[in-house]
Amino acid sequence: MNYSSKAYFEKIDRYLNQQMGAEELEVFEAQLKSDPGLQEEVHLQQLARQAVQLYQDQVDLREWKEMGKQLLTSQPVSRGAFGMKASLRLVAELAFLLILWWPQQPQSCQNLQLAQKYYSGPDTAPLKNAQGPASPESVIEAARKLFRKGRYEDAIKQLLPLTQQQQPKITEAKYLLAHAYFAAEKYGQAASLFAQVSTAKDLRFSAKASNMQAISYLAGGDLSSLQELVNQWLQSPASPEYQLAKDIEKHLFLLCPESVPSASAIIKSVP
Amino acid sequence: MHCLRDSSSYINSFFVIIFFSYIGPFQIVRDSKLLEDILSGNPLLRRKVFNFLYEHHIRFVFKLMSKYPILEQEECLDAYGEAILAFKRQVLEGKFRGKSKISTYLFRIFKNKCIDAIRKKTSKIEKEPMIIGGEESGLYGIADDEPEDKLEQQEEIEARNQQLQQKRQLLEQAMEGISEKCRKILLAKYQGQPYVEIAQQFQLKNSQSVRQTVHKCGKKLKEIIRMLLAEVSKREGQ
Structure with a gap:
């Protein structure tokens, strides 16, 4: 058998490269087992491949050495990607991450602080001129007493009928009712009533009601309505709410929708 | 609306970034990709990977050159090249599976190669234990009081190394x-270059001519090896 033929050379090459199919491999291995001539040829071809591999290694070593010399001369003080020792690099990475992180890091949610700052409670001092048991003045007086005692739900019950009928004290009643809703943590209703009062002609209540509308949105976590209101105020720099709007806008990124301060926490802040 | 995330989520993401930057996920990903490329069976790709590894870790040479001032730059570069080659063999033989970082593993091999180089160098100069960094170390010199079994072990290793050396010399001679x-x-064939490219590079007619030439050269190489082996066995017989 002529094992030095091209066909055998390529066959042995396929065998050594593990590129034979199962059937061909079986036949070849059977032949290899029984034929010392083929065994020698396979051994020689294996050695020839090792010789080429060795030559390849030498070529690689030569090329690498050249590359290494160039690298050593071109980067005499190179110590990695950032020209630093690993430990220094770690410190630099940490500092870099800290710089990236710091401006984005919100301070604690300031909903409560802002609400406390702008909360102004209703005037609950006893009235001197309450007229008769069924007069609006006497109902408001009774509601004020209940408010002072912290019985907000009862105050709401007292005031609700009064706000549904046209009478001279309706703005005051609505204002007090809105406060009662706020204190009872019914912020949605409070905000809507404060909004009504804020458009009333009675300036004693309307100015304060605007602020309280904003505080109600804030306390209720309704930051989108708050933003809408602030944007509205910011459009008219002459309005009394402009300063408050600026202040809220400044703090807006410190407010969190999920951080809802309790009404009692806000109210307690009022001396 | 700007806010509006809880600060804890920022803190968490910050620590996640720190953690990953510390353990180097990108390094791990890259290592696995490099290993995949080495084991892909594509010799061209493999060669590129080892060139990349050589260049990427050249800082090791600076490190060990300053640690072992006894080594010249040339010797250090030789040791580094050999370390890359040794790493290549270990990956191809399946001894390195990527459980540790390539850089760590490579550095360890390189350090051992440097120690070998120092041992070779110092054993030529003096046969006494070397003193490095003020500490006496038997590692770099030949100690006279080594236990007998250790010496036998050493002899065995040396005999094996000598055999391998002889084989290397024979194969180098055959290639020459x-x-x-x-x-x-x-x-070029061993590196996996396509026949068409080899034909262009060596100005051969076509792929068939390349196959013919490869066979002719391979046959010649085998004949020389056969001849050299015969000479060796003849010498050993005498």
């Missing part, structure tokens, strides 16, 4: 016996 063109063609 074939023409430069044959060496380059066989190398």
Whole structure:
């Protein structure tokens, strides 16, 4: 058998490269087992491949050495990607991450602080001129007493009928009712009533009601309505709410929708 | 609306970034990709990977050159090249599976190669234990009081190394016996270059001519090896 033929050379090459199919491999291995001539040829071809591999290694070593010399001369003080020792690099990475992180890091949610700052409670001092048991003045007086005692739900019950009928004290009643809703943590209703009062002609209540509308949105976590209101105020720099709007806008990124301060926490802040 | 995330989520993401930057996920991903490329069976790709590894970790040479001032730059570069080669063999033989970082593993091999180089160098100069960094170390010199079994072990290793050395010399000699063109063609084939490219590079007619030349050169190389082996066995017989 002529094992030095091209066909055998390529066959042995396929065998050594593990590129034979199962059937061909079986036949070849059977032949290899029984034929010392083929065994020698396979051994020689294996050695020839090792010789080429060795030559390849030498070529690689030569090329690498050249590359290494160039690298050593071109980067005499190179110590990695950032020209630093690993430990220094770690410190630099940490500092870099800290710089990236710091401006984005919100301070604690300031909903409560802002609400406390702008909360102004209703005037609950006893009235001197309450007229008769069924007069609006006497109902408001009774509601004020209940408010002072912290019985907000009862105050709401007292005031609700009064706000549904046209009478001279309706703005005051609505204002007090809105406060009662706020204190009872019914912020949605409070905000809507404060909004009504804020458009009333009675300036004693309307100015304060605007602020309280904003505080109600804030306390209720309704930051989108708050933003809408602030944007509205910011459009008219002459309005009394402009300063408050600026202040809220400044703090807006410190407010969190999920951080809802309790009404009692806000109210307690009022001396 | 700007806010509006809880600060804890920022803190968490910050620590996640720190953690990953510390353990180097990108390094791990890259290592696995490099290993995949080495084991892909594509010799060209493999070669590129090892060139990349050589260049990427050249800082090790600076490190060990300053640690072992006894080594010249040339010797250090030789040791580094050998370390890359040793790493290549270990990956191809399946001894390195990527459980540790390539850089760590490579550095360890390189350090051992440097120690070997120092041992070779110092054993030529003096036969006494070397003193490095003020501490006496038997590692770099030949100690007279080594236990007997250790010496036997050492002899065995040396005998094996000598055999391998002889084999290497024989194969190098065989490669020198074939023409430069044959060496380059066989190398190109071994590197996995397509026949069409080899034909263009060596100005051969077509792929068929490349196959013919590869066979011719391979046959010549085998004949030389056969001849050299016969000479060795003849010498050993005498």
